[in-house]
Amino acid sequence: MDAPLDSFYFSDEDDNLDDKLLTDDDEHADMYDIAGEKEMLEEIRRSLEEDADYPAIKGPQDIDSHLLTSSAPELIKILLVFSKDDQQMEILANISRRLGWSVSVAKDAEKAVEIFQTRGHELVIIDHRGQRAVEGDAICRAIKSSPVYHSSVIIALVKKSYFINSEKDEIVTLDLLEKGFSRALLECSNEGILINELVGIYTSSVLPKTQLAAAHALYLALDRCHDMVHITNERNILQFLNKVTEKLLGYKTEELVGRNLGEIVHYENFALIEQQLSKGREFEGNMNCKRKNNQMITINCRIIPFCITPKKATHYIYVYDTLYLLENSGPLSPINSPLQSTQRASILSNRKSSDVKSAISEGHRRYSLQKLHSLQLEAPITKVITLLSNAITETTNPETAGQIDKAIEILKTTELYVPHLRDDKIYTDPVATDLVGALLSASRNPWDSRRSSADSARLSHLRGISITSTRGPAKPFRGPQEIMELLDNSLEWSFDIFKLEILTEKRPLVFLGMNIMNMYDVPNKLDCDEKVIHNWLTLIEANYISTNSYHNSTHAADVMQAIARFMQSDRLKQILDPLDEVAALIAAATHDIDHPGRSSQFLSNSNNRLAILYNDLSILESHHAALTFKLSLSDDKVNIFKNLDRDTYKILRTNIIDMILATEMTKHFEHLARFMNVCSLRIGEDQPMEYNTENVDVTILLQPDNVMMVKRMMIKCADVSNPTRPLRSCIEWARRIAEEYFNQTDEEKKLNIPVVMPMFDRMTCSIPKSQIGFVDFIINDMIEAWDSFIDMPEMLNYMRHNYDKWKEFNDQGITTLQDIEKIQLQPDLKIIKLSEERR
Numbered sequence: 001m002d003a004p005l006d007s008f009y010f011s012d013e014d015d016n017l018d019d020k021l022l023t024d025d026d027e028h029a030d031m032y033d034i035a036g037e038k039e040m041l042e043e044i045r046r047s048l049e050e051d052a053d054y055p056a057i058k059g060p061q062d063i064d065s066h067l068l069t070s071s072a073p074e075l076i077k078i079l080l081v082f083s084k085d086d087q088q089m090e091i092l093a094n095i096s097r098r099l100g101w102s103v104s105v106a107k108d109a110e111k112a113v114e115i116f117q118t119r120g121h122e123l124v125i126i127d128h129r130g131q132r133a134v135e136g137d138a139i140c141r142a143i144k145s146s147p148v149y150h151s152s153v154i155i156a157l158v159k160k161s162y163f164i165n166s167e168k169d170e171i172v173t174l175d176l177l178e179k180g181f182s183r184a185l186l187e188c189s190n191e192g193i194l195i196n197e198l199v200g201i202y203t204s205s206v207l208p209k210t211q212l213a214a215a216h217a218l219y220l221a222l223d224r225c226h227d228m229v230h231i232t233n234e235r236n237i238l239q240f241l242n243k244v245t246e247k248l249l250g251y252k253t254e255e256l257v258g259r260n261l262g263e264i265v266h267y268e269n270f271a272l273i274e275q276q277l278s279k280g281r282e283f284e285g286n287m288n289c290k291r292k293n294n295q296m297i298t299i300n301c302r303i304i305p306f307c308i309t310p311k312k313a314t315h316y317i318y319v320y321d322t323l324y325l326l327e328n329s330g331p332l333s334p335i336n337s338p339l340q341s342t343q344r345a346s347i348l349s350n351r352k353s354s355d356v357k358s359a360i361s362e363g364h365r366r367y368s369l370q371k372l373h374s375l376q377l378e379a380p381i382t383k384v385i386t387l388l389s390n391a392i393t394e395t396t397n398p399e400t401a402g403q404i405d406k407a408i409e410i411l412k413t414t415e416l417y418v419p420h421l422r423d424d425k426i427y428t429d430p431v432a433t434d435l436v437g438a439l440l441s442a443s444r445n446p447w448d449s450r451r452s453s454a455d456s457a458r459l460s461h462l463r464g465i466s467i468t469s470t471r472g473p474a475k476p477f478r479g480p481q482e483i484m485e486l487l488d489n490s491l492e493w494s495f496d497i498f499k500l501e502i503l504t505e506k507r508p509l510v511f512l513g514m515n516i517m518n519m520y521d522v523p524n525k526l527d528c529d530e531k532v533i534h535n536w537l538t539l540i541e542a543n544y545i546s547t548n549s550y551h552n553s554t555h556a557a558d559v560m561q562a563i564a565r566f567m568q569s570d571r572l573k574q575i576l577d578p579l580d581e582v583a584a585l586i587a588a589a590t591h592d593i594d595h596p597g598r599s600s601q602f603l604s605n606s607n608n609r610l611a612i613l614y615n616d617l618s619i620l621e622s623h624h625a626a627l628t629f630k631l632s633l634s635d636d637k638v639n640i641f642k643n644l645d646r647d648t649y650k651i652l653r654t655n656i657i658d659m660i661l662a663t664e665m666t667k668h669f670e671h672l673a674r675f676m677n678v679c680s681l682r683i684g685e686d687q688p689m690e691y692n693t694e695n696v697d698v699t700i701l702l703q704p705d706n707v708m709m710v711k712r713m714m715i716k717c718a719d720v721s722n723p724t725r726p727l728r729s730c731i732e733w734a735r736r737i738a739e740e741y742f743n744q745t746d747e748e749k750k751l752n753i754p755v756v757m758p759m760f761d762r763m764t765c766s767i768p769k770s771q772i773g774f775v776d777f778i779i780n781d782m783i784e785a786w787d788s789f790i791d792m793p794e795m796l797n798y799m800r801h802n803y804d805k806w807k808e809f810n811d812q813g814i815t816t817l818q819d820i821e822k823i824q825l826q827p828d829l830k831i832i833k834l835s836e837e838r839r
């Protein structure tokens, strides 16, 4: 059944109408499309624009004024099926036209179906009076069984006596409904009454059906869009899933509808989601979706509560951000993929895919140009886009045009230096996905801004400044014998930081720090007593949290040692001036000071005071930088900056802060992309990355912006260099970071806050897999680039050797912390000192 049947009754004055109307008999014109219809519609539309009032229609005299409204029924097509052109039909045709509708008339079933098939009328009125009822039923059936029938409203025009003469309890309308009519319309010669009726029918029956048809189109759009969408009721029972679900999760829609969403989508704290949704608020977070083959994928998802009735949500709409997964067909390809075949091309189904591509590309181009030309301001990037756009002419081959369009689209994004993961790098195992997701996108903010070149300009006067000192060369730092012997190798890449940690009873930063500061002549450069530097290092080390397994002062010392080693390279000696070196060493020593052993995202999720203080922006890095200066300036005994003139101090401070902030991993690829661009580094196909020394002008590298960029890259590489150290150190760092991640996960569960990296669960996480993922996704390209730049093959050699070892461990089924600790006990764990030769 289509819709409830309504009917209405005539007033007394129309009592004798039946017979009057039925006496009219006209044999001609079985069908006509109204002549002059267009002109008339134009006229009506014009009048609609002139008057916005919407008076009630009381009689024919009001019809025109009714049409002078902005909310009159829109243009629809009406089909009148009357075997004879009687007066009733004339009236209906007449008022339909006045309403601005397009009128067709047919005399019999065959003609009615024929016209209906070509025009697809939204409204059909069939003469159902008296003896014509039987034929009327047949016409209704015929129209309904027509292949183009979709959601038209079919009305039976009945005699007034149709209702009056029925038996007491007989509901005659049911009879009509069963035959396929939507409702009855009583014959009537009063135009005022009829036009009100038609408007009523339009509003109550035709309009909802056209809206329903639009809803069907929306379903199609949902199936063709790239986001995965799930709709549940308020008890989380799945009501609707779009087709992307089949592709991504591997289930058929029928297998999931009616099931509880919790069976396939896991979130650590559903109670939190419900709490948000019940307040009518949207929720966003990483959901773990279980595919049919039990593999888990972590996908960012927005949940929107939807209320049919006011106050309480009746449905929840889950929209998963899956475009990037779908664009990469990699590991999903084994799954039957309906999208791949129908994607986009379905709209233009008769065209070859290349045609489709170029049509879309052409559309985009025109749109881009329109947008571009409407811009009042012309920035350099706008000029570039205009040049590129103009390069496409009618004769440009479609492939080239497509590539230029793509380039234009990329240039139009605001985050030009935020690369996306390469297609071949998406979708390994969930541990890697978790780690990458948390490190790279954790606290990205909508208004996240890159520091501008104006900021860099502030540093431009840094070049060329030398620090004058009244002091002689610094005395070598002295300490217990064994420590001193170890520190003799403090510039070697294989330096054993963990041995130093033990020998110094967890004070490696003071010992190594003093050694390196003296080596780089920092007391002289800062014009400050060695004792002040010692005090300062002691204070800084004391402000690292020694109970953190990873982010403690040993990590700070390790990063400082890496930087000291990097700065021995000819390349950096060429680029960095003395103040740069001092800034780099100070930044290394302090870059994680007071790290709580939890990520910025954790602090944000737990409403930590630091998250509040820094508005969720670079929370940890801002804290490290701020605390560094707060402590350093707190007392003359520790103030290593005390004797610097104002300008030098400002420059040093800016540099230190910049380097500490550069360690924020959410900006990782942004920094890397800039570095690779400036240094002409290319990732060759199947070949190691090459530093194109011939093409890079050193004077370009010496530009203040680029020196800053090199320093950022230097501290970044040092910060995550642990997988490039000798195997035993590499394993110990991996164990320590895993332990810290696990502690965070434990605490998140305890506090009932979102679990940032659910895969880092101490019971289930594979540490080798996490390391393979970390190298593959985060550091490999950067270390290759850095090695090419400063020529340090030992880093790369260790990284590759360790990587192979993690793969071996993985193959041996080694996963947990306990497994790793067992390996560490093996004395025969081959510790190779890799040569500096290229492997």
Ligand SMILES: Nc1ncnc2c1ncn2[C@@H]1O[C@@H]2COP(=O)(O)O[C@H]2[C@H]1O
Residues within 6 Å of the ligand: 435, 439, 592, 663, 665, 719, 720, 722, 723, 733, 734, 737, 770, 771, 774
């Ligand atoms: N070996 C590793 N495995 C996984 N993650 C790491 C490893 N080394 C460093 N990291 C991550 O990289 C991040 C770099 O910045 P942070 O020191 O703040 O925190 C560090 C860790 O989250």
